[in-house]
Structures are given as C-alpha cells and as structure tokens.
Amino acid sequence: MVRGANMKRKTAELNLLKHSSDGIFDFAVNLLLILILIITVYPLYFIVIASLSDPDAVNTGSMLLYPIGGKDRLLNFEGYIRVFMDNRIWRGYYNTIIYTFFGTLLGVTATILAGYSLSRKDLVGKGPITGIFVFTMYFGGGLIPTYMVVDKLHLINTPLVMIILGSISVYNIIIAKSFFQNTMSVELQEAAFIDGCGNGIFFLKIVVPLSKSIISVLTLYYAVGHWNSFFSALIYLNNEKLYPLQLILRDILIASQMLVSDTTDIESIGDAQRIAESLKYAVIIVSTLPVLIMYPFLQRYFIKGVMIGSVKG
C-alpha cells in the first residue's frame, strides 16, 4: 500500500515537473515544428493558389495567402482548362504510365533476382560480379558513348529505350542484397533444400512471399524515378508521340522563353508567353498530383525500406 502511494506521489511529482519546465520546452518545440511546417508547406500551398490565380497577380507579388482570380473572378481556372484541353498532355500521361509500369516491372524483377543471387554465399564468382556492379556506380561511359550504343542497338525513338535504359539501379540491388542477406538465412535455405527444394523453388515459394516489404520499396523507388525522368526522353526520343509527360511540360514552359528571341512573328511571342504564364502552376499540380496522392499511403514503406537496406553490424 505504502509503495503504491509512493508511486502515486512520484507520478504526481513527475507530472508537476512536466507542467513547470517541460511545458515550456514542449511549447518551444511545438512552436519550432510549426514554423518548420509552415516553411515547408507554404511553397506547396503557394503553387496550389498560384495555379488558381491570375498570372499578373502572381507576378506582382500581390497574391500571398489566398488565390486572386483577376477580373471579377474569385478563381482563375484558365490554366487547368488549357491543360485538360491539350491532347499532348494526355498522350504524355498515357506514355508516362506505360513507361512507369513496364519500367518498374522490369527494374524490380531484375533487381530482386540480382540481389538474391548476390546474397547467396554459394554463388560462384560473387566477389568479381559485385565488383563489376559497383564499378558502374562510379564510372560511366558518358553521354555520347551511351548514345552511340543505344543508336547501334536501334533503340533510338522506340518506347523500349525508356523502359530498358537505366531500368536497374545498382544502389537498389545493394539494398535488396543486404535485405536478403539479413532475412533469408542460410539455415532457412538449407532446411528448404533438405525438403527437396532447388534454388528456383526456394526463391519463388519462400523468398518472394517473405519479401513483400522490399518489393514495395523497390517498386516505389523505381516508379517515382520513371515518373519524374525526362532526360533520357530528351536525348533518345525524337517523336513527340512518344514523349513522356515531364518532357511535354518542360517543352511548354521552356519553349515560351526561347521564343522571346524569335521576332519573326510578334503575335506568337505574346501567345507563347501568355500560355506559359497561365499554364505553369496548373501543369505542376497536374503532373505531381498522382505521386503526391500516392506518397502518404506508401511513406511507411519508404522508411522501412531505408532501415531494411542499412547494413547492420
């Protein structure tokens, strides 16, 4: 009884303590966090309200906290209307989805296979193979030699180049490899072999079902990478019908700046500028929305993935 009362008093004391000095600390921490939150969220919020505002209001800096639609309008949907009426953007969306889907499929499959093999102690030539993989992380042929190889493989101007080129990242292979090393123990493998499994059955029936977390992490890494990539499309694609979304958006925005120097028709300069101004923010929203929506749901895998990949002593 005495002991219980003691405990009670102690807890009360603790609470008291918490209320006096810890309270200030908590308050300060919360304040700081809220400030950081504002700093990080405001740019995102700015883009959202800018996409619904009159471009002139954005440029003068009069739009800060809420959207200003311009002439007798509360909101300005012109940018969105332009985006949704533009066929190129929809085709770009379609292409990006195709590239992302197949690129991720190929990337994840290959990465899991490579990561598993390299994690097995009985793989012959494990050291040299890992070495070769790692070598490519630090040294590359450079743009022009790569272009020549792609050209000789007749991959220029095909959707395949977007799916195959850069589909596997050595960094991800290493993440997968350390995951398999840590979770799929040799004992497990031996037990399976005693029960009559070969390497193939073991991989398909035991390893893959037990690796859902690493697979989802890799899927995310690859999918986000494919979704945002534009550089290989810029270099290896010439046909606009094959362009991914990011490249089309880049074109719409950057091209209008290039055109300023083109005085051959004054009309077009004004047009391109106006279009870019009204499109800029709407386009950013439209292209990032899918990833933005996906993120909160899959964020926990991201954190988990980094933990899985880390090398434990």
Next chain:
Amino acid sequence: MKKYYNCFKQAKIIKTLKIIKEGEIKMKFKKTCLFLLAAILVIQAFTGCVKTEFQETKATIPQNNDTDTNLEGNLYKSGIPILKEKENFTVMIRKNALSKNSYPEKLPVQEVEKETNISITWQEIAPSGWNEKVNLSFASKSLPDAIVSGISTSMLMQNIDSLVPIGDYVYKYAPSIKKLWNERPDIKTALTTPDGKIYSFNTSEESAWGVTNSLLYINKTWLDALGMQVPRTTSEFYMVLKAFKDNDMNKNGKNDEIPFSFCQQDAQYSLNSFFGTFGVLDNTQHLIVENGKVIFPSIKNEFRDALVWFNSLVQAGLMDVEGFSQALQQLQAKGKNKELLLGSFLSYNADTATGDNMNHYIPIEPIDGGAGKVLWNKEGQKGGNITGFVVTKSCKNPIAMIRWHDYINSSWENKMRWSFGPEGEAWKFNENGLWIQNNDKLPQGASWGEYRHTVAPASQANWFMTAEEGLYKRLLAPRTKIRLDAITDLYQKYFPAETLQSNFENIETANEKNLLLVEIDAYLANFVSNSILKGVTDAQWNEHLKTCKSLNVDRYVQLWQEYYDNQKK
C-alpha cells in the same frame, strides 16, 4: 612497365570522362545562355534600308516528264518533280511549342512531297533539347540528311567536316538562291566561312520591324492631361517625368506612379540604346563602329555623361530602381496594372509590356542629350538565320536536298505556303488584295500563333524572306504597323552607319573573343548598375578605366577590328 603505362592511360581516360560528365551539366546552362544570345543576334534579322518595293516575278517552273533529257540518275537537274522515283530523306527540325501537330500532318508538307517526289522523315526536336540533340548527332555521327532551323555558328564551324559545301552547287542547281545572291551579295558574304566555302543557306526573315530592339514609349494620356509636349531633350524628359511623379496621374490618391521603367535583363527592354542620347551605345558586344574603327564605348566620356544623367533620374526618384533586377514578368505586371502605373518605358512593343493599357502609350523619338549626336542601336544581322539550312555528309543525294530547299524558296507563293500555310487558313487576302491574318478558322480557345504553327511549317522551317518580301501585299497588324512606322519615322535616322555582325569565324578567335566578353560583360553589368544607382565619382571612373584595361579590352577590340576588316574585304 607497360602495365603501369596502361594503368596511367586508364586513369587519364576516366578523369577525362568525369570532366566531360561534370562539364555537361555546367555547359548546358552556359550553352542555353549562349544559344539565347546567339539566337537574339541571329534572328533579329534585317536589311540595311528598305530599297525598292519588292516585285514578285512569277517564275514558272517547268514540269519534268519521263523522257526528259535533264535526268541525271534519278535526279532532274531542273524543274519539278526533283526526283524521278521517290526517295526518302531525314530532316532534323526544331519544333515550335505552339504547333499542335507533327510535320507530316501539315498540308504544305504533303503538297511539296507530291510536287517534288522527295519524302521527308522529320525528326522533330523539342526546342528545349535542340542543342543537346544536334550536338549528340554530330558527336555520334548518326546524322540526318539535313538540319533545318539553325545551329549555332560555332557548332557549324566545329563540325564543318561533317557538312556538305552546298554553296558549290548553287550556280548549277539552285536558281532561286543564285538569284538572291546576285541581288544581295552581302548575304553571300555573310554565309561564307573562313575557308571560302559556303556550308549553309540562310532562312527566316529580315523583318523590317526587327531592325532594332527596344523603343522608347511614353504615356500620351498623361502628357495630354498635363498639357505637355512630347519631350525631345534630356531636360524636357526630366520635367515630364517629374510632372508624372508629382501629380497623381492615375487619380488613385497614392503616389504609386513609376515615371520611367525598363528591364535590363532582357535586350528588348534594356537601357542599352538609351545611352545613344549622349552619342554612345551599349549592346550585347559592348562595341560600336565609327568610320571603320571598332570602339569600346564604355570608356568614353559620353558614356560617363549618360551614367551621370541616369543617376540624376534615380536621385530624383524618377527611374525605377528595380529595372536592373526585375524579371520581364515583373515589368509586365507593372505595365498591365489596372491603375495605370507606368509613365515611360523601354519595350519592344507597347502591348508586350502593358497589355490592355497599350493604347495610352506612343513611341517617341530618342531623347537628345546635347552631345552633338544621338544614336540608337541597330541590330545588324544580315540574311536572317545564317545557319538555317545545312546538308550533312550522311546525305546520299545532297543535290536533291539543295533543290528541295531551292524549290521551297522559289517564289513568294511557295514561301508563304511554307511560312504561313495555305491561303485561306491562317491568312487571306482582303478586299484590297492585301494579305491579312485570318482569324475565321481558329479552333475554340486557340490563338492565331498556334493555328499558324499548326497549318504551316512556320517559323522554324527553311524559308527566307527579305524585308521587302515580308511587306509584300501585306496589311500589317496594327501593333506591328505602329512599330514599323516608329522605326521608319523616328528611329532610322539615328541608327549608326556601320554595325558589327557575327558570322562565321575561326573557332580559336571566336573562343578568345567569347572568353574576353564573358568577363567584360559581367564587370560592365555590375559597373553600369552601380554607377546609375549610386553615382560615379572621378576616382571611381579612373578605377573603371583601369579595370577595363586589365580585362584586356584592347585585345578584344583588336580581335573585332581584324574580323571587321576581313568581312569588309
């Protein structure tokens, strides 16, 4: 020993690769900047003075048939079709962002294919990736048959071994280009590379209204309200700006009028020409020519006078101090403000800076600073886009490509078709027989520029029009007309007699000049803005003269002088 040597070699290769890779990223930005500069220089094309009215001569092109004697293999030496059996060529072209379709879908492209028997596989490159793509195809030798819409002059010089000297074929196979060269020998000179051969044809146009960049605009509504005359001298200009500032011109009770604004970042809105008030000019090269001598104007006393006068405007609060830092969009936002803020400004056109407020503004004559002469920048590129059409050595039948280009440029009708599309689509004749923009067929929500670039190969394609052809049978759009009239009536008389133009030159000298210019340019931008905002003392001016010397301005001027003398020969 050998092993060590190999190791060393490998390390060196890896190092080079790394440098190349790092360089790529840095270079990209630099390249874009340089490209923009080059594009400004190249595309702001024009002719010296508008000569005689352009006369359209109806060149009837003979029709070839199977039994013709001018057949050379599969190629007819003259007339159309150009080829007996259809052949396919690859052409790389920069795609305009306003275009909503691809080249094979454009009617003029289909027509020309039918007429010439030359079918084209178009490699349509997005403008943002143009430089990278062209560089890559040269570097990897996977070249198209021809490249249209302009590579930089330095890119052409660097890759001259991969290009066909198409100038050699002109007198035999390309009558329309021959005609142009005979009428305009200056264009032929501009196209000639240091080795004496011609590797490119010029495209685009020498538009009559593109002969200068910014014009000076003033608020006529406010002038009238004050009962003041259009200012002609520096003191009158000062008085007008002062009146704009002191009287609440836009009647909103706030002192928010901006008497004079500009945008130094953009050549079309910058102060460069305004220095001409005191008889010197600033421009992208920071050079002017007087009596055959290349001069660096920024060390002249007239230049200092200009700085001092601008500073007096700043001190009186008459000049927008944001002008040096603001982006064009900010100037435009000020101009478009419903409250009407701007009193006077430098701009390409009134409406590009002020939008719906454009009717309040008129262009005025350059201000006279009492220095004995007044100047205004003339942008001196002859021949439009001088690298607009090149044929590469990958082309199996270069003559066919040359004849194709020649045919597209063979008559005013053909050029119009290639540039503005079929008659009745983006353009039409009015009741007076003059051609005007046609807005009847615009799809819902599309602008005229988008429609033009959709029905025609348009601005990036390989047609060339002189200023006279550009005005031929044409009723200009009102704003273009205002600009053209302002140039002919108010500005032309202040253009310097001689200008520099940057054509083809050796890579080494071009590089040396560019390197010097980078430093000079960065220093001057800083010096000019500082002097105007804070004033310039004697000590500072002497310091400036010393700095210019240490930046090797003399060498820079000398290089340009040599180049200028060579061009004149």
